[in-house]
Amino acid sequence: MDKPEVIGIDIGGTAIKLGRFSQDGTCLKCLTVATPQPSQPEAVLAVVVDAIAQIDPDNQIIAIGVGMPGPADAAGRIAKIAINLPKWQDVPLAEWLEMKTGKPTVIANDANCAGVGEAWLGAGRNFQHFIMLTLGTGVGGAIILDGKLFIGHQGAAGELGLISFNPEGPICNSGNQGSLEQYASLIAIRRRTGKDPAELGVLAQAGDAEALAFWQEYGRDLGIGLVSLIYVLTPQAIVIGGGVSASFQFFLPAVKAEIERRVMYTSRTGLQILPAELGNSAGMAGAAKLAWEKFNFK
Numbered sequence: 684m685d686k687p688e689v690i691g692i693d694i695g696g697t698a699i700k701l702g703r704f705s706q707d708g709t710c711l712k713c714l715t716v717a718t719p720q721p722s723q724p725e726a727v728l729a730v731v732v733d734a735i736a737q738i739d740p741d742n743q744i745i746a747i748g749v750g751m752p753g754p755a756d757a758a759g760r761i762a763k764i765a766i767n768l769p770k771w772q773d774v775p776l777a778e779w780l781e782m783k784t785g786k787p788t789v790i791a792n793d794a795n796c797a798g799v800g801e802a803w804l805g806a807g808r809n810f811q812h813f814i815m816l817t818l819g820t821g822v823g824g825a826i827i828l829d830g831k832l833f834i835g836h837q838g839a840a841g842e843l844g845l846i847s848f849n850p851e852g853p854i855c856n857s858g859n860q861g862s863l864e865q866y867a868s869l870i871a872i873r874r875r876t877g878k879d880p881a882e883l884g885v886l887a888q889a890g891d892a893e894a895l896a897f898w899q900e901y902g903r904d905l906g907i908g909l910v911s912l913i914y915v916l917t918p919q920a921i922v923i924g925g926g927v928s929a930s931f932q933f934f935l936p937a938v939k940a941e942i943e944r945r946v947m948y949t950s951r952t953g954l955q956i957l958p959a960e961l962g963n964s965a966g967m968a969g970a971a972k973l974a975w976e977k978f979n980f981k
Contacts, residue, residue, distance in 0.1 A: 688751040691971030704971035747788040748974030750796035757838035759789035781903040789977040798825020798970030805960035813920040818927035822864040863908040902937025924959030
């Protein structure tokens with residue numbers, strides 16, 4: 684190998700995505716494998732180790748980064764909880780992978796990885812200060828400050844979907860009630876409409892009045908949820924990713940209207956609201972970038 688490479692891994696509830704990346708962000712090879720069911724830690728580890736061998740058959744990569752659907756500790760060693768994966772609590776995944784592969788490993792929350800990926804190669808690359816929301820089965824988030832991922836003193840910062848939205852709203856798995864996730868996630872959209880976001884997007888594209896009205900209401904709710912984040916962080920940009928973002932064009936006007944109505948201009952001057960650019964590859968790209976940064980490879 685002429686130039687060093689790392690592997691970025693995005694572990695999800697149904698699929699595990701892997702990419703082999705050079706230091707300039709080029710993805711040289713990628714692979715998607717099914718997440719084992721049930722997805723207990725040892726079973727997932729075995730599948731990941733096998734997939735690493737497939738994507739790096741000559742054992743040439745120098746480090747591994749892993750995105751997990753839940754918080755990691757601040758050191759990037761332990762999967763504290765993995766949402767939607769059974770029996771994942773305080774799993775020393777970095778150590779396990781290092782023992783199996785001999786490669787230094789760092790782990791992080793998957794939404795944080797997506798934010799780092801967009802900062803590196805996507806919609807956030809021109810900003811030093813931005814936040815990302817991933818609108819999917821749940822609502823994840825990432826905070827980039829001064830060009831760096833902010834995770835807080837224990838590694839769990841950036842759970843933007845769990846901020847309080849309506850104190851009388853539906854119960855959230857986090858223990859909160861009426862979190863933003865309960866209004867902006869794919870599951871919330873199904874609960875509110877009986878339809879999937881993709882179907883509502885197709886209907887809106889065709890001019891369906893009910894679908895268009897829903898996306899306007901959705902945008903209003905999302906905009907209100909973003910207001911507190913803007914006042915606290917005053918980002919240069921907000922990047923919106925996840926499956927629901929496919930209908931970005933239909934809810935963006937209402938998001939902007941709420942922000943302009945509720946946020947003083949001094950806190951939103953120059954604010955841009957942008958769709959994510961990397962799609963499903965954001966998580967593995969960001970995991971790879973964290974591996975480069977963690978181990979200071981030159």
